[in-house]
Amino acid sequence: MFWDQEAETMGRGGLEQLQLRRLKATVRRVYERVPFYRQKFAEAGLQPRHITSLADARRLPLTTSADLREQYPRGLVAVDATELARLHTSSGTTGKPKGLFFSRKDVDRAAELMARCLVMAGLGPGGILQNMMTYGMFTGALVMHYGAEKVGLLVIPSGPGNSEKQLLLMQDFGTTAIHTTPSYALYFADYLEKKGIDPRRELSLRQGFIGAEPYSEETRRKIEQGLGIDVYNSYGLSEMNGPGVAFECAEKHGLHIWEDFFLVEIVDPRTGEPLPDGERGELVLTTLCREAMPILRYRTRDITSILPQPCPCGRTHRRLNRITGRTDDMLIVRGSNIYPQQIERVLMDIPAVGRNYVILLEGLDELTVTVELAGAGFGGQVEKLVRLQTEITDKLRAEIMVKPKVELVAAGTLPVSEGKARRVIDKRSL
Ligand code: ADP
Numbered sequence: 001m002f003w004d005q006e007a008e009t010m011g012r013g014g015l016e017q018l019q020l021r022r023l024k025a026t027v028r029r030v031y032e033r034v035p036f037y038r039q040k041f042a043e044a045g046l047q048p049r050h051i052t053s054l055a056d057a058r059r060l061p062l063t064t065s066a067d068l069r070e071q072y073p074r075g076l077v078a079v080d081a082t083e084l085a086r087l088h089t090s091s092g093t094t095g096k097p098k099g100l101f102f103s104r105k106d107v108d109r110a111a112e113l114m115a116r117c118l119v120m121a122g123l124g125p126g127g128i129l130q131n132m133m134t135y136g137m138f139t140g141a142l143v144m145h146y147g148a149e150k151v152g153l154l155v156i157p158s159g160p161g162n163s164e165k166q167l168l169l170m171q172d173f174g175t176t177a178i179h180t181t182p183s184y185a186l187y188f189a190d191y192l193e194k195k196g197i198d199p200r201r202e203l204s205l206r207q208g209f210i211g212a213e214p215y216s217e218e219t220r221r222k223i224e225q226g227l228g229i230d231v232y233n234s235y236g237l238s239e240m241n242g243p244g245v246a247f248e249c250a251e252k253h254g255l256h257i258w259e260d261f262f263l264v265e266i267v268d269p270r271t272g273e274p275l276p277d278g279e280r281g282e283l284v285l286t287t288l289c290r291e292a293m294p295i296l297r298y299r300t301r302d303i304t305s306i307l308p309q310p311c312p313c314g315r316t317h318r319r320l321n322r323i324t325g326r327t328d329d330m331l332i333v334r335g336s337n338i339y340p341q342q343i344e345r346v347l348m349d350i351p352a353v354g355r356n357y358v359i360l361l362e363g364l365d366e367l368t369v370t371v372e373l374a375g376a377g378f379g380g381q382v383e384k385l386v387r388l389q390t391e392i393t394d395k396l397r398a399e400i401m402v403k404p405k406v407e408l409v410a411a412g413t414l415p416v417s418e419g420k421a422r423r424v425i426d427k428r429s430l
């Protein structure tokens with residue numbers, strides 16, 4: 001099933017021609033209307049007419065998250081004030097926020113891409129989507145909301161948190177799909193288990209669109225088992241509309257990224273130099289259809305690679321591998337490079353491990369991983385607990401080359417956040 005079959009299955013040649021046409025128009029637009037880009041072009045001795053092929057894109061300046069903050073509030077706007085339709089902001093973790101503007105067409109196109117994603121995951125009229133992301137300045141909920149309405153779904157704008165209310169809505173209105181983060185999905189699965197509710201028999205859930213944070217295949221399986229749903233990985237970022245940038249099809253092997261809207265590159269995060277297809281690096285995206293705020297070569301800091309093989313589903317837009325984290329997620333512990341994702345994968349693959357954990361770094365590189373036990377735990381059987389503790393410690397050491405201290409706690413005792421989980425606490429005095 002397709003939302004826009006022609007666009008989604010366009011031959012690569014035609015797609016690339018379209019990309020080039022749109023790239024040229026975008027380059028002209030920012031050159032003429034955005035002083036920030038005009039200056040960057042001048043510094044690089046570059047003019048719009050120098051861009052004659054897609055390969056020339058690599059001559060364009062890279063845009064960083066710091067650039068977006070420096071241009072706050074309106075520095076990157078490329079339309080008249082009367083053409084602006086919506087403002088979102090992204091706070092990130094430090095410093096000034098980023099101001100992200102949409103024109104009316106931008107709002108509609110973001111919804112259009114989201115619609116492709118939802119139909120790709122098998123949704124259509126009659127579907128009932130409970131949107132458990134945060135509504136507000138964050139793009140996560142609204143872009144999904146508009147896309148879902150376009151597809152003809154009934155949308156329940158429940159927002160995040162309050163599991164009791166979420167459950168009631170599901171029971172009373174027969175929710176068939178949810179949109180939430182992996183951490184909340186896991187938490188909610190725990191909640192159902194505690195209440196003794198079997199989602200397969202008592203709820204109508206079929207699909208989950210799970211994203212906004214990195215998670216592993218092991219976590220996908222845990223969510224699918226816990227909620228009795230099919231989980232589709234959903235990737236997006238506020239700078240590029242929010243959700244709907246890349247999404248899994250029924251193959252669930254990589255996320256199709258909509259290349260008629262985004263020019264995709266993978267670069268070496270250290271040098272910014274382009275890497276060939278298949279190699280892992282930092283995802284860099286250029287908007288090809290944005291009116292209000294086009295962005296050239298945005299360094300997402302997200303680590304992934306391109307899967308170049310054609311997809312059996314028939315879509316020609318290439319797939320990204322599961323995003324494994326951000327370039328700035330890497331922790332250096334006793335000389336080893338560790339990604340939190342490695343720890344997550346090991347933990348979620350151990351059945352006795354529950355659905356939440358915290359990574360704490362303190363003092364001189366002391367690493368403690370606190371792990372919730374699954375469901376009922378072991379009813380105080382110390383011997384079994386010690387065995388599990390040793391198993392987790394050994395498996396983690398084998399994966400990250402550092403021996404952590406492992407602490408086990410009862411299910412439901414670690415804090416859960418409504419938005420994105422904060423799983424790494426770094427208190428080192430380095
Ligand atoms: P913030 O930058 O404040 O976290 P965003 O909502 O723009 O706000 O977050 C986008 C980021 O979230 C992405 O750049 C990426 O790091 C992460 N993200 C979103 N979806 C996924 C996903 N499916 N897998 C991994 N990471 C994701």
Ligand code: ZN
Pocket residue numbers: 249250251256311312313314315
């Ligand atoms: Zn596919």
